[in-house]
Amino acid sequence: MRVKICGITQPQQSTAIASLGATALGFICVPTSPRYVTTSQIRAAVAELPANIDTIGVFANASVPEISKIVVDSGLTGVQLHGDELPDFCYQLRQALPNVEIIRALRIRSLDHLDTAANYTKYVDTLLLDAYHPEQLGGTGKTLDWTMLEQFSPNCPWFLAGGLTADNIVEALSQVNPSGVDLSSGVERAPGDKDLDKVALLFQSLKNIDLSRS
Numbered sequence: 001m002r003v004k005i006c007g008i009t010q011p012q013q014s015t016a017i018a019s020l021g022a023t024a025l026g027f028i029c030v031p032t033s034p035r036y037v038t039t040s041q042i043r044a045a046v047a048e049l050p051a052n053i054d055t056i057g058v059f060a061n062a063s064v065p066e067i068s069k070i071v072v073d074s075g076l077t078g079v080q081l082h083g084d085e086l087p088d089f090c091y092q093l094r095q096a097l098p099n100v101e102i103i104r105a106l107r108i109r110s111l112d113h114l115d116t117a118a119n120y121t122k123y124v125d126t127l128l129l130d131a132y133h134p135e136q137l138g139g140t141g142k143t144l145d146w147t148m149l150e151q152f153s154p155n156c157p158w159f160l161a162g163g164l165t166a167d168n169i170v171e172a173l174s175q176v177n178p179s180g181v182d183l184s185s186g187v188e189r190a191p192g193d194k195d196l197d198k199v200a201l202l203f204q205s206l207k208n209i210d211l212s213r214s
């Protein structure tokens with residue numbers, strides 16, 4: 001199972017979190033976020049990482065040229081679209097960045113809204129389901145209604161996100177079967193400042209689960 005820790009801002013935390021077991025790290029490229037990082041901050045954080053760690057830039061309603069420039073300049077391996085991007089936008093981004101993983105994040109409001117996930121699976125590599133918050137795009141600490149996701153089985157891999165912590169991850173994964181999990185505020189001291197003890201506890205909790213199941 002993939003484990004993505006999102007909202008990294010400090011290079012030394014990036015290498016420490018990778019050593020603890022994360023398979024992917026997320027860098028917030030949304031200027032209004034308290035976890036926002038510049039291209040040079042991302043480059044510094046990515047430089048010391050082993051090649052097998054996925055490095056994902058998180059964007060919201062940025063243009064294809066803006067995203068492409070940041071991806072190329074900072075050496076990211078993937079892009080997470082966390083705004084209102086439509087399937088056609090994902091297609092255009094794929095043309096511009098054919099070798100970069102595209103993750104479409106959906107902030108799920110209802111069971112009907114969950115059905116829109118199917119519109120994206122042809123154009124992206126991976127989906128990410130996050131909780132909906134009326135004022136914040138992400139990193140909210142709000143959990144999804146996991147019972148709504150029990151039957152969720154799209155035609156592509158997907159991450160479960162939204163309010164996950166070392167304390168609730170086992171319960172979440174007993175109800176849903178994602179290909180990966182994504183955490184941010186649940187392993188932080190403050191926005192952008194990860195708590196390595198909480199990250200270690202997370203991997204301790206994940207040891208009790210069969211991580212090879214998807």
Ligand SMILES: O=C(O)c1ccccc1NCC(=O)[C@H](O)[C@H](O)COP(=O)(O)O
Binds near residue numbers: 033142163
């Ligand atoms: O984290 C942010 O500040 C953020 C800002 C704007 C768009 C997306 C953002 N985060 C995206 C993520 O992938 C978070 O990991 C995801 O929302 C889960 O966060 P949390 O509920 O705190 O675990």
